[in-house]
Every structure is written in C-alpha cells, then in structure tokens.
Amino acid sequence: MKSLDELRKLREKAQEAIRLREQTDGTKIVVGMGTCGIAAGAREVMLALIEELEKKNITDVVVTQTGCAGLCEKEPLVEVIRPGEPKITYGYMTPEKARMMVTSHIVNGQVIGEYVIAREETVS
Amino acid sequence: MIAVGYDSGDKMRELALHVLDLVQNSLRAGANLIEVEILEDTDLDRLTITVRDDGCGMEENLKEKVLDPFTTTRTTRKVGLGLPLLKMAAERAGGRLTLDSEPGKGTVVEAAFQHSHIDRMPLGDMAGTILTVIISNPKVNLVYRHQVDGREWQLDTRVIKDEVGEDALGLPAVINWLRSYLEEGQNYLYGGATTDEVTG
Numbered sequence: 550m551k552s553l554d555e556l557r558k559l560r561e562k563a564q565e566a567i568r569l570r571e572q573t574d575g576t577k578i579v580v581g582m583g584t585c586g587i588a589a590g591a592r593e594v595m596l597a598l599i600e601e602l603e604k605k606n607i608t609d610v611v612v613t614q615t616g617c618a619g620l621c622e623k624e625p626l627v628e629v630i631r632p633g634e635p636k637i638t639y640g641y642m643t644p645e646k647a648r649m650m651v652t653s654h655i656v657n658g659q660v661i662g663e664y665v666i667a668r669e670e671t672v673s
Numbered sequence: 674m675i676a677v678g679y680d681s682g683d684k685m686r687e688l689a690l691h692v693l694d695l696v697q698n699s700l701r702a703g704a705n706l707i708e709v710e711i712l713e714d715t716d717l718d719r720l721t722i723t724v725r726d727d728g729c730g731m732e733e734n735l736k737e738k739v740l741d742p743f744t745t746t747r748t749t750r751k752v753g754l755g756l757p758l759l760k761m762a763a764e765r766a767g768g769r770l771t772l773d774s775e776p777g778k779g780t781v782v783e784a785a786f787q788h789s790h791i792d793r794m795p796l797g798d799m800a801g802t803i804l805t806v807i808i809s810n811p812k813v814n815l816v817y818r819h820q821v822d823g824r825e826w827q828l829d830t831r832v833i834k835d836e837v838g839e840d841a842l843g844l845p846a847v848i849n850w851l852r853s854y855l856e857e858g859q860n861y862l863y864g865g866a867t868t869d870e871v872t873g
Contacts, residue, residue, distance in 0.1 A: 556836045556850055563841035570840075580809065584694050584755040588684050592693055592798075595805045603845040603852075611843055614809040616701060 566608045574632035576610045576655060581626040583617025589624035590643065597644035598627070601651040610655060623666050629654055640666035685758055687797025688722060688786075694755040695724040695782055696806050700813065702728025702780060707806075708816040711799065713788060715822055720768075720786045720793065731774040740772065759784050766793035800855035803828065807851060811842040819862055826858040 580586070580595045598612055618626060623640035627647060630636050637660055639650060646664055653659045685691060692709060699707045704726035712721040731739065742757040759782075760770040767787030774780040786793045803817050807830055817828045833851075834842070841847050 553832065553836055556833065556847070559841070559844075559846050559850060560837050562846060563837045563844050566844050566846075567838070567840045582693070582697055582805075582809070584685075584697070584758075587690050587694050587697070592690065592801055592805050595809065596801050599804070599808050599848055603848045606845050608844055612809055614805075616697065 570609045573609050576632075577628075577630040578610060578612045578655070579628040579630065580612070580614050581616070581618055581620075581624055582614040583621070583624075585617055585621035586624040586626065589621075591625040593644050594625045594627060594642045594647045597647040598651065601648045602655075605651065605656065607651075607655065620666070626666075629660075636669040637665055638667035638669075639664040685762075686794060688720075688762075688784075688794050689797035689799045689802040691755075691759045691762065691784070691794075692722060692724065692799070693802045693805060695722075695759070696802075696815075698755065698782075699724060699726035699728050699780070700810060702726060702730070704728035704779065704813065706814045706816070708818070709803070710817075711796070711819045713796075713819075713821045715788055718788045720788045720796070722784045722786075723781065725779065725781045727779040730776040730778050730780055732776055736772055736774050740770070756782070762786075762794055766790040768793075800852070800859050803855060804848075804851060808843055808848060811839050819858070821862045824862055824864070826862050828855070828858065 578598060580591055580598065582591050582595075595612065595614070602610055602612065615628075620626060620640065625642040627639045627642050627650065628636055629639070629650070637654070639646070639661070642650075642664070646661075650661055650664065653661050685694070692711075696707055696709065706727050708723075708725040710721075710723040710725070712719070712723075714720075739756050740760055742754055756770070756772070763770045763784045763786055767790045768785040770782070770784045772780070772782055799817075799819065803815070806813075806815055814834075815828075815830045819826050830842075837847055842851075
C-alpha cells in the first residue's frame with residue numbers, strides 16, 4: 550500500500566526539481582476542460598499527457614486546464630505555450646496524438662503541423 | 674462511421690466524466706475547496722454523487738436557469754449542457770438531481786441514482802478524473818471521499834501538499850505516487866471485484 554511515508558521521502562527530490570524548474574522558463578500545456586472538451590475525450594488526453602511527461606521524467610513542463618474556448622467542434626484542444634515562441638493550438642486530439650506531441654513538440658521542438666488548428670502570431 | 678479501437682470516453686458515458694464536469698463548474702466559481710463524495714449502497718440500492726464547493730454560489734434565478742439546457746454563465750458559447758445532462762442521466766436511472774447554492778457561500782450539487790438501474794451509467798474512471806483535477810489545478814484543495822457498502826476511502830490534497838508542497842504536485846515522482854495511491858484506493862473499495870460483480 551502506498552503510504553504518506555513514501556510521499557514524505559519524495560520531498561527532498563521534489564524540492565530539488567522545483568529549484569531547477571524555477572531556473573528555466575517552463576513550457577505550459579493547456580487542455581480544454583469545458584463540457585464540450587470532456588465529452589470529446591479531454592480527460593483521456595490529459596491523462597496521456599501526464600503519463601508521457603512522467604515516463605520521460607520531464608520536470609520543467611506544467612500541465613494545466615482551461616474552460617470552453619468556443620471551438621467546441623474541434624475539441625479536445627491542447628495549447629502549447631513555449632517561451633519565445635507563438636502559442637500553438639492542436640485540435641481533435643487523442644491520447645495517441647498527445648503522446649506523439651510530447652515527443653515531437655515538447656522534447657524535440659518540432660510542431661506537428663498536421664494537428665495544428667491555430668497559431669498565434671504574437672510571441673509569448 | 675464506425676469508431677474503431679479507440680475508447681476515448683467519447684461523450685459523457687461515465688458518471689466520472691460528469692464528476693469532472695461538476696468540478697469544472699466549481700473551479701469557474703472560484704472555489705478554494707472542492708469536496709467530491711461518492712456513496713454506493715447496494716442494500717439501499719443507491720449511488721449518490723455530491724460535489725460541494727466554497728465558490729461564489731448562485732442567486733435563486735440563476736439556480737433555476739442552470740438546469741435549463743439553454744442557459745450558461747459562459748460568454749464564449751450560448752448553450753450550457755453539463756448540469757441538464759446529469760439531471761437527465763439521474764432521472765433516467767430512478768434518481769434525481771438537487772442543487773443547493775448560496776451567493777458568497779458556495780454550491781452543493783447532489784445526483785442520486787438507483788444503483789442497480791439498467792439505465793444507470795457506470796461510475797467509470799474516478800481515479801482518472803481525480804488525478805486530472807489534482808495535476809491541472811494544484812492551487813485548489815480537493816477532498817475525494819468514496820464509500821462502497823461501508824468501506825470508506827479518502828484523499829485530501831491538503832495532506833499531500835503538507836508533505837511535498839503545492840509546487841511538487843506536477844512532478845513525475847509525485848504523479849506516479851498519486852496514480853498508485855488512487856488505484857490502490859479503488860482496489861480497496863471494490864475488494865478486487867468490479868461494481869457490477871458487487872451489485873450482481
């Protein structure tokens with residue numbers, strides 16, 4: 550049984566990772582979690598993203614969520630915000646596409662053009 | 674078109690997805706503490722979902738409107754469907770939905786179902802719903818309490834944050850711990866059997 554003791558042991562490691570994260574400008578991944586997103590499979594996309602970051606031991610990326618963006622028919626939506634780059638919005642996401650996106654975009658810096666539905670021109 | 678090999682939770686086929694949707698309402702209401710409670714009692718043939726928050730709450734007239742499929746507090750889209758969908762799901766399965774809200778105090782939504790009703794949606798992946806909420810909203814405090822025929826299991830993110838700190842919730846090692854912890858909780862609650870086997 551997982552216990553709080555086990556969690557306590559992670560504390561030091563966690564603090565170290567947080568210190569490292571603070572030194573870098575982190576990437577943010579935002580998943581649309583309105584009713585429209587949830588009905589289209591946003592939870593599975595979110596869980597795939599979390600699992601992939603966990604598997605690849607990526608500590609400087611924050612996964613967060615937002616509500617309905619008014620593009621319901623293109624849900625699940627995933628935005629990737631990387632410092633110094635235009636915001637990329639992916640549409641019609643699936644767990645498989647989300648995993649591929651982590652490898653390609655987050656790890657290797659290659660946007661998957663095929664899945665992009667919007668590209669914000671202003672640099673964040 | 675036939676969907677092949679992709680069970681995405683396409684549409685709201687699980688009660689756990691409705692729970693995720695209710696939590697979204699609480700988040701939009703600016704809640705600091707969200708309590709999710711699932712009570713399953715096969716003797717009384719009841720399954721009750723309660724989501725309680727300390728968000729901004731609703732005035733009486735809005736309370737009536739949110740159950741109407743043609744109202745929403747959103748401005749990006751004119752039609753809000755979350756609560757009306759859950760209300761329909763409850764009423765179809767011998768249950769009901771009640772909404773209690775006070776401006777400045779918070780909101781309580783309770784959806785009750787007949788546990789054995791043939792039209793009751795399966796509860797689904799509660800662990801996935803809870804993990805999703807915790808990881809993507811580290812600042813919000815979440816209590817998840819689940820009872821199955823007297824067995825009770827609880828998770829309180831305030832306790833977890835006390836151990837590792839709020840900023841650590843999204844770290845791989847902590848996600849891994851949370852995932853295992855939640856899975857073990859579900860195993861404990863159902864004693865290795867599925868809900869359907871329990872209801873028999």
